Amino acid sequence: MHRNHVLVAMDAHTIAQGARAVRDALMRNLEMTSLTSEVKVVETGSLGIYNRGVVLVIFPENVYYVGVKVEDVAEIVSEHLIKGRVVERLHYTDVPVEKAAEMGAAPRFGKQQRVVLKNAGIIDPESIEEYIARDGYEALGKALTEMKPQDVIEVVKKSGIQGRGGAFFPTGLKWSFAAAEEAKQKYIICNADEGEPGTFKDRLILEGDPHCVIEGMALAGYAVGADMGFIYIRGEYRMSIDRLNRAIQRAKENGLLGENLFDSGFNFNIEVREGAGAYICGEETALIESIEGKRGEPRDKPPFPPSVGLWGMPTIVNNVETLANVPQIILKGADWYKSMGTEKSPGTKVFTMVGNINNPGLIEVPMGTTLREIIYDIGQGIPEGKGFKLAQMGGTTGGILTGAHLDLPMSVEALREIGSGLGSGALLVVDDSQDVVELVENFVEFFNHESCGKCTLCREGNGRLLELLQRINSGKGHVADLNLMEELAVTMMKGAFCGLGQAAPVPILGCLKYFRDDFVRKIEAAEMAAAA
Amino acid sequence: MQDLTRVDEIVGRYADTKTPLIYILKDVQKEYGYLSDVVLTHIAKKVDIPLSEIYGVATFYSLFTIKPKGKYVVRCCNNAPCHVKKSKEVLEAIKSYLGLEVTETTECGTFTLEFTSCLGLCAVAPVMMVNDEVYGNLTPEKAVAILKDYKMKGQSNA
Numbered sequence: 001m002h003r004n005h006v007l008v009a010m011d012a013h014t015i016a017q018g019a020r021a022v023r024d025a026l027m028r029n030l031e032m033t034s035l036t037s038e039v040k041v042v043e044t045g046s047l048g049i050y051n052r053g054v055v056l057v058i059f060p061e062n063v064y065y066v067g068v069k070v071e072d073v074a075e076i077v078s079e080h081l082i083k084g085r086v087v088e089r090l091h092y093t094d095v096p097v098e099k100a101a102e103m104g105a106a107p108r109f110g111k112q113q114r115v116v117l118k119n120a121g122i123i124d125p126e127s128i129e130e131y132i133a134r135d136g137y138e139a140l141g142k143a144l145t146e147m148k149p150q151d152v153i154e155v156v157k158k159s160g161i162q163g164r165g166g167a168f169f170p171t172g173l174k175w176s177f178a179a180a181e182e183a184k185q186k187y188i189i190c191n192a193d194e195g196e197p198g199t200f201k202d203r204l205i206l207e208g209d210p211h212c213v214i215e216g217m218a219l220a221g222y223a224v225g226a227d228m229g230f231i232y233i234r235g236e237y238r239m240s241i242d243r244l245n246r247a248i249q250r251a252k253e254n255g256l257l258g259e260n261l262f263d264s265g266f267n268f269n270i271e272v273r274e275g276a277g278a279y280i281c282g283e284e285t286a287l288i289e290s291i292e293g294k295r296g297e298p299r300d301k302p303p304f305p306p307s308v309g310l311w312g313m314p315t316i317v318n319n320v321e322t323l324a325n326v327p328q329i330i331l332k333g334a335d336w337y338k339s340m341g342t343e344k345s346p347g348t349k350v351f352t353m354v355g356n357i358n359n360p361g362l363i364e365v366p367m368g369t370t371l372r373e374i375i376y377d378i379g380q381g382i383p384e385g386k387g388f389k390l391a392q393m394g395g396t397t398g399g400i401l402t403g404a405h406l407d408l409p410m411s412v413e414a415l416r417e418i419g420s421g422l423g424s425g426a427l428l429v430v431d432d433s434q435d436v437v438e439l440v441e442n443f444v445e446f447f448n449h450e451s452c453g454k455c456t457l458c459r460e461g462n463g464r465l466l467e468l469l470q471r472i473n474s475g476k477g478h479v480a481d482l483n484l485m486e487e488l489a490v491t492m493m494k495g496a497f498c499g500l501g502q503a504a505p506v507p508i509l510g511c512l513k514y515f516r517d518d519f520v521r522k523i524e525a526a527e528m529a530a531a532a
Numbered sequence: 533m534q535d536l537t538r539v540d541e542i543v544g545r546y547a548d549t550k551t552p553l554i555y556i557l558k559d560v561q562k563e564y565g566y567l568s569d570v571v572l573t574h575i576a577k578k579v580d581i582p583l584s585e586i587y588g589v590a591t592f593y594s595l596f597t598i599k600p601k602g603k604y605v606v607r608c609c610n611n612a613p614c615h616v617k618k619s620k621e622v623l624e625a626i627k628s629y630l631g632l633e634v635t636e637t638t639e640c641g642t643f644t645l646e647f648t649s650c651l652g653l654c655a656v657a658p659v660m661m662v663n664d665e666v667y668g669n670l671t672p673e674k675a676v677a678i679l680k681d682y683k684m685k686g687q688s689n690a
Contacts, residue, residue: 200652277594293553
């Protein structure tokens with residue numbers, strides 16, 4: 001038995017701030033002080049604290065340390081682990097509410113509710129035993145032994161869950177399309193090609209709790225009659241890829257993937273497929289092309305993937321977050337799921353808060369939480385006493401929200417009503433010191449780079465928009481350019497081949513609508529300077 | 533003439549994988565550093581896919597390169613979340629320290645400067661990657677200090 005457990009958050013954010021070196025120093029120090037048999041170091045997923053350096057928590061005392069550097073390790077070991085005294089200068093007391101509820105500390109960060117992230121930062125993601133101990137693979141067992149595939153689809157349909165990739169298509173309905181197809185082979189694809197700027201929810205789900213996604217895929221496979229799944233993941237997500245591969249291996253060893261699961265005759269296997277760097281591959285048909293070893297260019301639709309997908313077979317493509325919800329829905333039922341969120345958008349939503357915000361990072365809240373609650377309660381407001389200029393919801397293709405939208409509930413239907421959406425759940429907060437025209441140029445630079453080049457409107461349209469914006473930002477613009485930009489943007493929205501080209505104009509039109517004065521002022525100031 | 537036996541070996545590795553082209557290109561690039569014409573032509577023959585198609589794939593994805601790169605590839609993020617945290621200032625400092633524009637490689641072959649697509653590290657923006665290592669919460673000074681270390685490392689290993 002170990003008298004202390006030290007959980008070291010090992011996610012992409014903490015690693016970028018030196019977590020590996022701190023972990024190594026900790027191990028060395030424990031060896032030097034002969035504490036390795038008494039103190040266990042556990043690497044875990046994100047602990048919910050993002051830009052405060054390396055984070056660790058010591059149990060059973062439940063003490064959080066942040067900003068831990070290699071040179072602090074000796075002090076933590078000698079003071080805390082040997083003498084039992086908390087190192088106050090590194091002690092962190094603003095413990096996020098979900099951890100607090102879990103561990104009995106004081107609540108802090110507003111109304112968060114964890115379904116998808118219930119295990120992240122709490123279990124060791126490398127340990128299938130810890131996942132199982134928190135009702136892991138129970139849903140799969142229940143489905144395979146007590147439910148028919150059709151029942152699984154019915155529960156998912158009734159829960160009302162919509163696809164968390166950004167399109168919010170009803171998941172149960174999608175599954176029923178593939179289930180109705182007669183084919184000798186069907187596939188489940190987990191879309192982990194998370195490329196929307198500002199979005200890192202899927203990565204942290206995979207890094208913190210890979211088995212819940214694996215279980216969700218197996219359930220999807222059982223529901224539609226597929227025995228093979230692929231996880232298509234960005235090649236850049238090295239740590240997620242390694243953890244997934246090990247998790248799949250462990251699931252196989254434990255008879256939770258492979259042949260004849262739970263003696264039901266149902267087989268399911270999963271293979272990880274890495275992307276090679278292309279934003280467009282997040283589009284489901286482009287993703288399928290990429291798995292087929294081709295350029296990731298989107299296909300013509302219909303036929304949709306549930307009828308004709310990977311290698312011509314019926315294929316379900318679901319986002320990581322969607323699949324991570326599925327085991328809980330099967331286990332606790334549709335009514336439980338519908339008790340969260342709003343009537344039309346049930347459940348929780350994972351958001352990533354980024355930009356000019358005091359407390360950036362990953363949060364999970366019920367659908368319908370207002371923008372104000374997210375930014376000011378959970379996000380703790382805007383740094384340096386600056387004001388709120390705008391927020392962009394859903395990544396770089398997302399719609400623009402202004403101060404007038406602060407009390408808008410963040411739900412699919414409320415955003416749809418103002419011609420916007422939740423998209424990927426990335427929330428970029430922008431303070432009033434930022435130049436909107438430069439920000440829009442930055443958006444368009446991104447689209448211009450990521451356009452796959454297949455259709456003219458997206459390829460050329462983004463290029464021309466970029467030229468116009470560069471002209472304005474370099475002081476050579478005209479007010480008439482704004483109309484031209486609008487006209488071009490509307491044309492792209494209507495005529496581009498796929499979602500990328502259709503969505504690219506959304507933030508541009510939004511900024512032109514709400515902040516036209518900023519553009520005009522910039523253009524006129526340059527004209528006056530030139531005339532003087 | 534490049535030794536192509538390792539290409540054969542890599543192609544053989546994926547005999548049981550359906551449509552493995554991207555995996556083959558990845559492994560070959562790891563082995564040879566970049567995807568040269570000679571290598572691509574050889575792959576085309578081995579997997580029986582037209583060279584034009586293979587070239588199309590090799591130039592579509594940003595993780596593939598058909599040109600040799602520096603020992604340290606510096607990838608700066610300039611997507612919107614990094615942009616609002618002043619990634620431009622970091623990029624300018626890196627450009628002037630390395631004397632490079634984006635996509636260029638230093639003459640000595642030590643550094644290549646590129647953009648990266650969003651790495652999802654936006655809570656510690658602005659960020660950059662040097663080969664496989666990521667660095668967050670950058671300032672112009674911090675970024676240059678990190679690159680100085682790499683420069684020294686590059687010289688001592690040379």
